[in-house]
Amino acid sequence: MSVRELVVLGTASQVPTRGRNHNGYLLRWDGEGLLFDPGEGTQRQMLRAGVSAGDITRICLTHFHGDHCLGVPGVVQRLSTDRVTHPVYAHYPASGEHFFKRLRHASAFHETTELHEEPVAAEGRVVSGPFGELQARRLDHRIESFGYRLVEPDGRRMVPELLARFGIGGPRVGLLQRTGTLDVDGHTVHLEQVSEPRRGQRAAFIMDTRLCDAVYDLADGADLLVIEATYLDEDAALATEHFHLTAAQAGRVAAECGVRLLVLTHFSQRYSQVERFREEAAEQFDGEIVLAEDLVRVPVPRRR
Template sequence: MRELVVLGTASQAPTRMRNHNGYLLRWDDEGMLFDPGEGTQRQMLFAGVSATDVTRICLTHFHGDHCLGVPGVVQRLSLDRVQRPVYAHYPASGRDFFGRLRYAASFYETADLREEPVETDGPVASGTFGTLSALRLEHPVDSYGYRLVEPDGRRMLPDRLAEYGIAGPDIGRLQREGSISVGGPGAGGATVALEDVSEHRRGQRFAFIMDTRLCENVFALADGVDMLVIESTFLAAEAELAESFGHLTAAQAGRVAAECGVRLLVLTHFSQRYTDPAAFGAEAARHFDGPIVVAEDLARVPVPKR
């Protein structure tokens, strides 16, 4: 399963309809919780998300709407006795902040939470899920965006497999070894390479971009992703205000998606000054002609299929 579970979509101040930030990316066996703001633990309950689903906590920066949910989530990991390690990625300059959030109140700690602060641009984690990288953004405090890239692979072609009589366990052996012999030496056997019965399959890509001005790394993070989750705190009429506070407009988010070849654009982190969320989608659509989701609390957004 690969989907984005939206736990909150507000910016600095929550509203009656929008909780502070919070986004869980389900990516096969991984559950990456991005920017859990205040109230995230309760939003997880509403969304049907368990603490056992969380494998990583990824913070872009240490403004309250992006991190005040950490204490509740951390304590819930222990309360629910999560067995596997959970990794925490955050800007290294905020070590003291994370320490205070982690131990904001007394609790019986049983969970294995492993802190892996982000020191500089580059990969922060890798595994069967792919590579998770972070790039510095432009905001009044240290802020990073995240990019997840799955390795490229091969897509097996059923008609080609049938042509060579390859089936069952032999398919797995071919994928592991790169080539196999078919037919046997007494039956005119031949060597079949993986490339003979498959085609290149591009790995899926995801990017998460929160509070920042428009900068080079915004485009680097978004380049060619299948899903871009990006802040659009303001509309274009307040572009100067957005620039001064280190934020993006919906128009800028649309431009990024268009220039970077994004497949699905997810807008979020809306200022409480706006009451019509459709305006964000309409503004982004003037620049990007692909599918756009104006995020709502508790929505589930599938990662586009390959």
């Protein structure tokens, strides 16, 4: 059975708090496990959340500020400690390749797991596979930073009533899906006659940035949008100065881009009442909003 969910490992920004670890987000997408921005302490958070090293197939870094990457050494070493047998791929801004190599080899260990580095040098497709396509767009931050977007290809949904009308059932349904046509009593039935378009699902991950075109491009039509909301609107000037977003800006992006589920995270330690982030976002966006908490699991919304 396929599983699509976000496992939140950490939700703090630059400084962790008693209740919030540095960043860390595992997107479980069928057979893939994309670990975004593992900050310091991610390995322990994985244990607390019930996530194994074997769940990870890709490590995706938006940029090389410490709260988004200092967990890499522990995670990389854990892959080999647990003898993960499948290859793991690492995607990160190519301009920080020297940082990744230092993190990867931060201390001595016996490396057994295949870790393939695939630096991101330009916007567009990062990699494609059965899961769909992983895309990247360059954000507006102090150092080079990329946001990511996972896009499942559009497909078709079989309509039981139409299948019954043509007398198609059992293994022949799968055959029709694979071949596109099926002979039924001397007549050719086309896939389009017994199915309807099914839009592929989309998930977007946007960390440290000011508002820019890339934010909207990444969020466009997302079923799940995980986005930083470091500041409240009262500190919008600070957000701009430090290249971050406010909760209100995140809500506005979700509203304008037709997002289904908005997950706010990366909260500054200056705020003790995080419910205010939801209130500000909700003034702009009337859809579902989740205030990310460490160790929670957020299901990707079901298809419409």
